[in-house]
Amino acid sequence: MYIQILLFGSLVDVFGKKQLQLAQVNDTDTLRLALSARYPSIKDAKFVISVDKKITVENTAIDTTSEIALLPPFSGG
Amino acid sequence: MQTTPSYERYQRQLILPNFGEAAQQKLAAARVLVIGAGGLGCPALQYLSAIGVGHIGIVDEDVVSISNLHRQILYTTDDLGKLKTEVAQDRIQKMNTNCTVSTHSVAITQFNAVDIINNYDVVLDCTDNFKARYIINDACTLLKKPVVFGAVFQYEGQVAVFNHGIDAVHYRDLFPVSPTAAEAPNCIESGVFNIVTGIIGTLQAGEAIKIITGIGEPLSNRLMSYNSLSLNFYTVKLSKNPDAKKNTPATKEEFLQYDYNQFCGLHHLKDEISAEEFDALLKRNDVQLIDIRNKDEQPHVDELNAIRIPLSELKLHINLFEKEKQIILFCHSGIRTLDALDILQDECQLNNVSHLKGGIIRWLDYKSNKK
Numbered sequence: 001m002y003i004q005i006l007l008f009g010s011l012v013d014v015f016g017k018k019q020l021q022l023a024q025v026n027d028t029d030t031l032r033l034a035l036s037a038r039y040p041s042i043k044d045a046k047f048v049i050s051v052d053k054k055i056t057v058e059n060t061a062i063d064t065t066s067e068i069a070l071l072p073p074f075s076g077g
Numbered sequence: 078m079q080t081t082p083s084y085e086r087y088q089r090q091l092i093l094p095n096f097g098e099a100a101q102q103k104l105a106a107a108r109v110l111v112i113g114a115g116g117l118g119c120p121a122l123q124y125l126s127a128i129g130v131g132h133i134g135i136v137d138e139d140v141v142s143i144s145n146l147h148r149q150i151l152y153t154t155d156d157l158g159k160l161k162t163e164v165a166q167d168r169i170q171k172m173n174t175n176c177t178v179s180t181h182s183v184a185i186t187q188f189n190a191v192d193i194i195n196n197y198d199v200v201l202d203c204t205d206n207f208k209a210r211y212i213i214n215d216a217c218t219l220l221k222k223p224v225v226f227g228a229v230f231q232y233e234g235q236v237a238v239f240n241h242g243i244d245a246v247h248y249r250d251l252f253p254v255s256p257t258a259a260e261a262p263n264c265i266e267s268g269v270f271n272i273v274t275g276i277i278g279t280l281q282a283g284e285a286i287k288i289i290t291g292i293g294e295p296l297s298n299r300l301m302s303y304n305s306l307s308l309n310f311y312t313v314k315l316s317k318n319p320d321a322k323k324n325t326p327a328t329k330e331e332f333l334q335y336d337y338n339q340f341c342g343l344h345h346l347k348d349e350i351s352a353e354e355f356d357a358l359l360k361r362n363d364v365q366l367i368d369i370r371n372k373d374e375q376p377h378v379d380e381l382n383a384i385r386i387p388l389s390e391l392k393l394h395i396n397l398f399e400k401e402k403q404i405i406l407f408c409h410s411g412i413r414t415l416d417a418l419d420i421l422q423d424e425c426q427l428n429n430v431s432h433l434k435g436g437i438i439r440w441l442d443y444k445s446n447k448k
Contacts, residue, residue, distance in 0.1 A: 077205035
């Protein structure tokens with residue numbers, strides 16, 4: 001089973017695509033670890049994880065039906 | 078209702094459902110501060126003035142340059158070299174003579190932010206760097222002023238309303254840790270689609286107007302992301318972040334003492350060489366120039382007599398660095414050299430390295446202005 005992840009901003013360039021499919025993980029902390037293990041170049045990237053359109057501020061459970069998005073900060077003006 | 082010139086001016090909005098005379102009077106009494114008169118600030122200023130905001134403040138230290146004109150639509154080719162605050166003041170004052178416009182021709186800093194922001198009811202963050210964004214956020218959080226945040230990256234933009242509504246969150250609840258300049262490049266480094274700044278700046282004006290008049294539902298405690306290529310709007314809810322509180326200055330004294338350079342990864346300020354200094358140093362033979370751009374990156378400038386060692390290969394070629402010389406690194410716009418300084422100073426223990434602020438494009442600009 002897979003989870004779908006929407007990507008925003010510079011993360012689209014880092015991953016080379018707008019959406020990512022990843023083997024299922026059970027929570028957002030594990031998701032961060034899985035992403036860094038598979039894509040070492042994002043290790044230092046700053047982004048927040050939203051689950052079902054809510055920004056997570058602590059470890060949050062996810063499943064294959066969750067809508068997950070990775071949002072980096074923008075600074076341009 | 079009597080027909081006055083100002084009734085005629087605002088007639089199309091006065092007849093809107095839920096708008097009317099009361100909303101117009103709230104706007105006339107309002108004081109709105111726009112920090113940054115660039116891509117976001119220009120459209121925001123135009124709509125705030127046109128709708129009848131009584132008092133508008135503009136903060137910006139920059140002058141108009143030619144690369145601004147594709148998106149900073151208040152300025153024309155005749156304005157090159159003029160202060161943005163003064164040109165913008167003139168334009169929006171002419172647009173609506175009922176509007177009083179104050180200018181603050183300075184960069185926002187932790188030392189002037191409280192004094193400037195205190196005079197206003199709502200603040201628009203239209204700046205282009207994280208240091209300014211965290212300073213504005215922290216000052217407005219201290220002063221309990223609502224902030225309409227806007228930011229862009231290439232074809233995308235973000236809008237949010239902070240310090241407004243019940244259980245109000247602020248920027249540090251969203252991003253408790255600042256990226257360094259290298260991690261989140263600005264418009265100079267990464268480019269920007271002009272209409273994105275137009276749309277985001279206009280949305281910021283709209284949120285400020287909603288906050289002032291009480292119509293609709295402002296984007297409080299929410300972050301909206303806009304993608305111009307797919308034309309998608311994606312809105313997420315925000316909540317209090319436990320990491321935010323311990324990093325947010327709780328008093329004015331803490332705010333004044335906060336090390337924003339360290340927090341925003343700008344600790345290399347002391348290693349900066351300006352374009353002018355760089356130009357003068359070129360004549361000396363105790364200086365070694367290292368171009369850390371990739372092999373084929375343009376513009377290539379022969380007269381610089383630099384060794385090209387791409388950022389990713391620095392450590393492989395550390396033996397090429399001359400320890401007895403002053404080493405100056407440069408790249409396209411002075412962002413990647415910050416990473417190079419980290420590598421060379423921290424990992425390779427070289428302390429005779431500095432970098433060209435603003436990169437080769439800043440130096441080329443300097444040279445063409447000198448002619």
